[in-house]
Amino acid sequence: MQKAEIQKIYSRYSCFYDIIFSQFFYPRIRLGLEKIGIKNGDRIIEVGVGTGLSLSLYPQSCKVVGIDITRKMLEKAKAKKEKFGFNHVDLFEMDGENICFDDNSFDHAVLPFVASVVPSVEQLMSEVKRVTKKGGKIIIINHLSSKLSFISSMEKLLTPVFMKLGWRTGLSVDTFSNHCNLHIEEVLKKYRLDPWFILHATNR
Ligand SMILES: C[S@@+](CC[C@H](N)C(=O)[O-])C[C@H]1O[C@@H](n2cnc3c(N)ncnc32)[C@H](O)[C@@H]1O
Secondary structure: OOHHHHHHHHHHHOOOHHHHHHHHHHHHHHHHHHOOOOOOOOEEEEEOOOOOOOHHHOOOOOEEEEEEOOHHHHHHHHHHHHHHOOOOEEEEEOOOOOOOOOOOOEOEEEEEOOOOOOOOHHHHHHHHHHHEOOOOEEEEEEEOOOOOHHHHHHHHHOHHHHHHHOOOOOOOHHHHHHHOOOEEEEEEEOOOOOOEEEEEEEOO
């Protein structure tokens, strides 16, 4: 998927995104964030912040920078920031594959449900590792291909449908550990057959 198409699809979603997705995504983002152990003053980047579903989960004592390429999704996140007074949150229209921050700008990085949306997950991870301090946590929450051959064949078959809906399939733990050279400490799931995984990695 090219960026213009991603922006078009997520602009369409923006008005009803929370109604459909928050019930699935919010509890899994919460689980992922618990793994960081956020400390007072930590600077955290969230890539693909979307409508800001996660924003209420960050303590006011940290600093959060949320970036996204879809303006209409970001507008929803900005409305939440205003409504709930999230003064510890800054939001920018910015590409996760080309992050406009210096090296080592953040203590930790969070990527909820964005890795299977971007055109190049390798470029995304390279940028995330660059802006995150060494030893910082990188939390990825995403659908990964099933190890059950029947389900993974179904996923492959449905790829054109998923692409139209705004994401692709085919990512695996191997994509992140080998292709993106990420040091994964733990792979978690909310429950055993959950299609969404939480990868808890350390930036090395
Ligand atoms: C499935 S939504 C997830 C939104 C949010 N993280 C959540 O959990 O609800 C994917 C988001 O990633 C954004 N996105 C896609 N490609 C991106 C990129 N290259 N850089 C930043 N954001 C991107 C989309 O605009 C969309 O808002």
